[in-house]
Amino acid sequence: MRIASRLYYSAGIVILLFSGVAASAADQTIVLKAARIFDGKSKSLIPNGVIVVQGDKIVDMGSNVAVPSDAKVIDLGDMTLSPGFMDAHTHLTLDFSGDFNKRRLEQLDLNISEQAIRAVGYARTTVEAGFTTVRDVGSRFVSSREFVDVALRNAINKGVIVGPRMLVATKGIGATGGHFDPTGGFRDFLFGREPDYTDGIANGPDEVRKAVRFEVKNGADVIKAAVSGGVLSLADEVDTPQFTPAEMVALVDESHRLRKKVAVHCHGDQAAREAIEAGVDSIEHGSFMKPQTVALLKQKGTFLTPTLMASEYIMSKIDQYPPTLQAKAREATAARSEMFRNAVKMGVRISFGTDAAVFPHGQNAKEFALMIGLGMAAIDALKSATSNDAELLGIAQKVGTLEKGKLADIIAMPGDPIADITVTERVSFVMKEGKIIRNGSPSMQAAAESTNITDITAPVD
Numbered sequence: 001m002r003i004a005s006r007l008y009y010s011a012g013i014v015i016l017l018f019s020g021v022a023a024s025a026a027d028q029t030i031v032l033k034a035a036r037i038f039d040g041k042s043k044s045l046i047p048n049g050v051i052v053v054q055g056d057k058i059v060d061m062g063s064n065v066a067v068p069s070d071a072k073v074i075d076l077g078d079m080t081l082s083p084g085f086m087d088a089h090t091h092l093t094l095d096f097s098g099d100f101n102k103r104r105l106e107q108l109d110l111n112i113s114e115q116a117i118r119a120v121g122y123a124r125t126t127v128e129a130g131f132t133t134v135r136d137v138g139s140r141f142v143s144s145r146e147f148v149d150v151a152l153r154n155a156i157n158k159g160v161i162v163g164p165r166m167l168v169a170t171k172g173i174g175a176t177g178g179h180f181d182p183t184g185g186f187r188d189f190l191f192g193r194e195p196d197y198t199d200g201i202a203n204g205p206d207e208v209r210k211a212v213r214f215e216v217k218n219g220a221d222v223i224k225a226a227v228s229g230g231v232l233s234l235a236d237e238v239d240t241p242q243f244t245p246a247e248m249v250a251l252v253d254e255s256h257r258l259r260k261k262v263a264v265h266c267h268g269d270q271a272a273r274e275a276i277e278a279g280v281d282s283i284e285h286g287s288f289m290k291p292q293t294v295a296l297l298k299q300k301g302t303f304l305t306p307t308l309m310a311s312e313y314i315m316s317k318i319d320q321y322p323p324t325l326q327a328k329a330r331e332a333t334a335a336r337s338e339m340f341r342n343a344v345k346m347g348v349r350i351s352f353g354t355d356a357a358v359f360p361h362g363q364n365a366k367e368f369a370l371m372i373g374l375g376m377a378a379i380d381a382l383k384s385a386t387s388n389d390a391e392l393l394g395i396a397q398k399v400g401t402l403e404k405g406k407l408a409d410i411i412a413m414p415g416d417p418i419a420d421i422t423v424t425e426r427v428s429f430v431m432k433e434g435k436i437i438r439n440g441s442p443s444m445q446a447a448a449e450s451t452n453i454t455d456i457t458a459p460v461d
């Protein structure tokens, strides 16, 4: 009885303490100061940057703006403040970097719950690298009904774990034997049945609509489809079209009716042309797009998400992939550099996306240097990862730029990213919705995650 009442009493104090902390954190005004601000939209950086944050929002920002007297000031010195970076193409629940065959076997060995637990670390590493928002475009586990990306997103939103804001696609949609068929390359009927719409496999316009509805029902924020072959799939050619124009029209129409955007995995030129005509919101990869197709992209205002990091990483350890995939990777990488240069020259809307999971999570910012190496201006590459991605994701009213009233997703990197874009790879301050996730060294968990990081060399042409 006595012990019980004492426990009750201490619990009461703990609750009081915690609520006290919570109340003061909500009211506390935080001022971030740094030598420069990249605001997500301007043509140049703003000197002597000051950002005033109250609760989860930015209440003032600019050069030398007044600091409220009661504010907690964090002076970051010779750094650049930026809107939190976004990555429009991740797979936070997966990791197929490293030895391809080992990973393929691991997919079958590991329980889905163990893979989900690993994803918690990938999410943490990603946000600590400065990526406060991701569009996660496909979370497939062969012969499983689990929606791990939805669970990860929800756990982050509820504050159970730390990670980026996620817009998820669930399984993605593709054709039998196509890039998204999870049983492709395995012995026939190894898993007992052919995958169907519940696995994201659909054939014919009606089934495509059914798959879209099924994924939205289960929590998809965005619809992802594979409309051409891919590099890391064993049963298809990299550039063949895998949906008919009628299937693509059904895909886009059904998704847009349900107010979801459509991102399509597409390397091939014909599939890209048909997808752009059907009205998709972004072409992912786009490796073999001819100049006329890139021009069509420009004319329609469709985004290109180039994912240069994916081919860069695969090429850096090409010997570790089966020969058929090596040939596909070589072909796609050789084509994508010219395609990307054309897209930059033509002024196509370029969104920042990396295909994280093909390479170890947390290295997303290496995409910046690759973009610049292929002709993009540094300021435009920075905009692609902030305001452009916010527009593509449909969340530009809340995030993507540093402005009064926007959510306080703010990161800082050392020095000047215009002078040296690789400083984006050394983000050391991360705030998401007004809460500081990192100020200085990475957390133990993120540091442990990044031990398997291999270095990527200069752009492959």
Ligand SMILES: [Zn+2]
Binding pocket: 089, 090, 091, 137, 138, 355
């Ligand atoms: Zn991908």
